[in-house]
Amino acid sequence: MTGRPSPTLLLAVAAVLISALDGALLVQRQDDAVASVDGAADVASPGPSASPSPSAAAETLQEQLERIARLVAELRGLPDADLPVVRYVSRAELADEVRSELDAYSVADADRDARVLVALGVLEPGTDLRALILTAYSEQVAGFYDPEVAEIVVPSDDTSHRLGRLDELTLAHEIGHALVDAGMGLVSMDLADDAGEDAALAATALQEGDAELVMAQYIQEGFSLVDQLALAQEMVGLVEQLDALTALPPYVQQSLEFPYIEGFAFVQALHERGGWAAVNAAYADPPTTTYEILYPDAYLAGFDPVAPPPLGDPGRSWTEATTIDMGAADVRLLFGNAGVDGDGPARLARADRAASTWRGGTLRLWTQGEGSAVAWHLAHVGGSAFCTALRGFYDAAIVGDQLVEDTDTGATWDGPRQAAAMACDDTTARLAMAPDLATASRMLTP
Numbered sequence: 001m002t003g004r005p006s007p008t009l010l011l012a013v014a015a016v017l018i019s020a021l022d023g024a025l026l027v028q029r030q031d032d033a034v035a036s037v038d039g040a041a042d043v044a045s046p047g048p049s050a051s052p053s054p055s056a057a058a059e060t061l062q063e064q065l066e067r068i069a070r071l072v073a074e075l076r077g078l079p080d081a082d083l084p085v086v087r088y089v090s091r092a093e094l095a096d097e098v099r100s101e102l103d104a105y106s107v108a109d110a111d112r113d114a115r116v117l118v119a120l121g122v123l124e125p126g127t128d129l130r131a132l133i134l135t136a137y138s139e140q141v142a143g144f145y146d147p148e149v150a151e152i153v154v155p156s157d158d159t160s161h162r163l164g165r166l167d168e169l170t171l172a173h174e175i176g177h178a179l180v181d182a183g184m185g186l187v188s189m190d191l192a193d194d195a196g197e198d199a200a201l202a203a204t205a206l207q208e209g210d211a212e213l214v215m216a217q218y219i220q221e222g223f224s225l226v227d228q229l230a231l232a233q234e235m236v237g238l239v240e241q242l243d244a245l246t247a248l249p250p251y252v253q254q255s256l257e258f259p260y261i262e263g264f265a266f267v268q269a270l271h272e273r274g275g276w277a278a279v280n281a282a283y284a285d286p287p288t289t290t291y292e293i294l295y296p297d298a299y300l301a302g303f304d305p306v307a308p309p310p311l312g313d314p315g316r317s318w319t320e321a322t323t324i325d326m327g328a329a330d331v332r333l334l335f336g337n338a339g340v341d342g343d344g345p346a347r348l349a350r351a352d353r354a355a356s357t358w359r360g361g362t363l364r365l366w367t368q369g370e371g372s373a374v375a376w377h378l379a380h381v382g383g384s385a386f387c388t389a390l391r392g393f394y395d396a397a398i399v400g401d402q403l404v405e406d407t408d409t410g411a412t413w414d415g416p417r418q419a420a421a422m423a424c425d426d427t428t429a430r431l432a433m434a435p436d437l438a439t440a441s442r443m444l445t446p
Contacts, residue, residue: 007098007137007144008173008211009256016212016264061088064162065171068222072175075217077276084145084178086171088156095138097153101146102134112322116365119374119418119433121397122251122337129252136248136256142170145177147186152178165223165231166238169215172222176214177207180283187286196325201258202287209263209293210279213271216264251337258329262293269296290329291358306360306379309428310446314373314439318366326361326376335389338396347396354389357382373434375443380429384408387424390431394420404437410444412437 059067065086073079089097110130117123143154152174156163163171180186187203195203219228248256266287270278282299292299313320336351360379365372380386391411395403401415410423419437423430423444432443 007101007141008170009137009140009142009260013142013170013173013212013215013260016216016260059162061156061159061162064168068168068171069175069179071222072172072214072218073179075221076176076179076214078179078183082182084152084175084182085150086152086154088159089153090157091155094141094143094153094155098137098141098144099134101144102137105130105133112365115321115367115372116324116363116374117249117251119372120334120376121394121399122334123249125417127249132248132252133256136253142166143174145174145181147177147181150178150181165227166234168222169218169231172218173211173215176211180207180210184280184283187283198290198325198327198329199288201327201329202290202293205259205263205266205290205293206282206286207263208259209265209267212260212264213267213279251333254333254337255329258290258333262290262329266293266296266299270300273300290327291355294328294332294355308360308362308377308379309430311364311375311377311430311432312443312445314366314368314434314443318368318373321365321367324363324365326363326378328355328358330361331355331358331378334397335393338393350389350392354380354382354386357386371435373432373439373443375430375432377431378429380427383426387422387429390424390429391422394422394431412441 066083069083070079107130110128110133114123114127114129117129118125118127123129143152145152152171154163154167154171154174156167162168177186186207188200188207219231223231267279267282270282274281287293287299289303289305291305292303295303332351332355334351335354336348338347357380358378359381361377363374363376365374367373378390382389387409391406394401394411394413398413398415398417398420400417401413401420404412404414409425410421412422413420414437418433418435419440420431420433421437421440421444422432430444432440434440434443
C-alpha cells in the first residue's frame with residue numbers, strides 16, 4: 001500500500017477521538033456555564049454555517065452526505081471543493097475490498113518483515129504476519145478514500161437510512177482526505193519510487209493527522225451536545241469490541257495506529273502555530289522522517305537526518321533480502337515494547353528519550369534458507385545513554401539469550417534462538433543478529 005493512504009482504522013480513530021470528545025465536552029460545558037451566567041444562552045457563537053446533526057435527523061442519506069461535506073469543507077478551509085464521490089457498501093463488502101487493497105502486501109514482503117520482527121524480539125517465530133494483518137484490517141477498518149479513482153468507500157448496510165454517528169465521523173474523515181487531494185494533492189501519492197519506509201510513514205502521518213483533526217473539529221461543530229455524549233459512549237463500546245478481535249502483537253498494532261495518533265498530535269501542533277495555512281504548507285514541504293512527526297519543533301526548524309555508519313555483511317553464503325529505513329518511530333516502538341517486566345511507564349519514558357536522540361537509521365536483512373541475519377545501524381546524539389538503552393532493549397527483547405561480553409563500547413549475546421553483537425559510541429550504534437556469534441560479529445565490521 002505504499003503511496004496510498006491507509007484505510008481508516010477504527011481502534012486508532014477511537015483512541016484519538018475519545019480524547020477529542022473529552023475536550024469537546026469540556027469546552028461545551030464551559031460554554032454552557034458562561035452562557036448561563038451571562039444570560040445569553042440563546043446567542044450562537046460564530047462558526048461554520050452547517051447545522052449540527054440532531055440525534056434523529058429527518059434527512060436522507062444524500063442530504064446527510066451533502067451536509068457533512070459542506071461542514072468539512074468549511075472546517076478545513078476548502079469550501080470551493082466539489083462534493084466527492086461516495087460509494088456505499090455492506091460491511092462484508094468493505095472487508096473484501098480492504099483485503100483486495102492489501103493484496104499488494106505479498107507473501108514475500110510479509111516473510112521479510114516477519115524475519116526482521118522475530119530477530120528484534122517483537123514477533124514470535126512461526127507467526128503468519130500477513131494473515132494477522134489482513135484479518136485485523138478486515139475487522140478494524142471503518143472506510144477508506146481511494147485517490148486513484150477519487151472515491152470514498154464507506155459501509156452502509158441500508159442506504160435508505162442516514163448513517164449513524166460513528167459512520168458519519170468516518171465519512172467526515174474520508175471527505176477530509178478527498179478535499180485535500182482535490183485542493184493540494186496527497187503527499188503519499190507524490191513520493192519518489194525510492195522513498196524509504198520512514199518517509200512514507202511520515203507522509204501518511206501528515207495526511208491521517210490532518211483528517212483526524214478535521215474529525216475532532218467536526219465533533220464540536222457537527223454534533224449536538226446530546227450526540228456528543230452518545231458518541232462518547234459508542235466510542236468506549238467500540239474500543240471494548242475491537243480489543244476482543246484479532247490480537248496483533250503490540251508493536252504491529254501500534255505501528256498501524258502511529259499515523260493516526262502521532263499524526264494527529266503533529267498536525268495539531270502545526271495548527272496551533274498557524275492554523276490550516278501551516279498545515280497546508282506542510283504538504284508543499286512535507287516531513288520526511290517520523291522524527292519530525294514525533295517532534296514538530298524539529299520539523300519547523302528544518303531537520304535533516306544523518307547517514308548511519310556503514311556495516312559489514314554475514315558472508316558469501318548469505319543473500320541480501322532487503323534494506324529498510326528505521327526511523328525514530330521504530331526506536332520508540334521497539335524500545336517501548338521490549339520485555340514484560342512490569343516496568344511499563346519507566347520503559348516508555350526511556351523509549352521516548354532514546355527516540356528523541358535518533359538522527360538516522362537503516363536495517364538490512366540477509367537470508368540463508370530458513371536462517372536470518374539482521375543488522376541495524378543508527379546515528380544518534382544520545383551518548384552513552386543511548387548505548388545503555390540499546391543494550392537494555394536487546395536484553396529485554398530476546399528471552400533466553402545470555403550476555404557473553406559487556407564493555408563500554410559493545411556487547412555480545414548467545415542463546416538457543418540467535419546470537420547478537422553490538423558496537424556503540426557517542427554518535428553511532430550497530431546491532432547485529434544471526435544464528436551464531438561469529439556471523440553476527442562479522443556484520444559489525446564495514
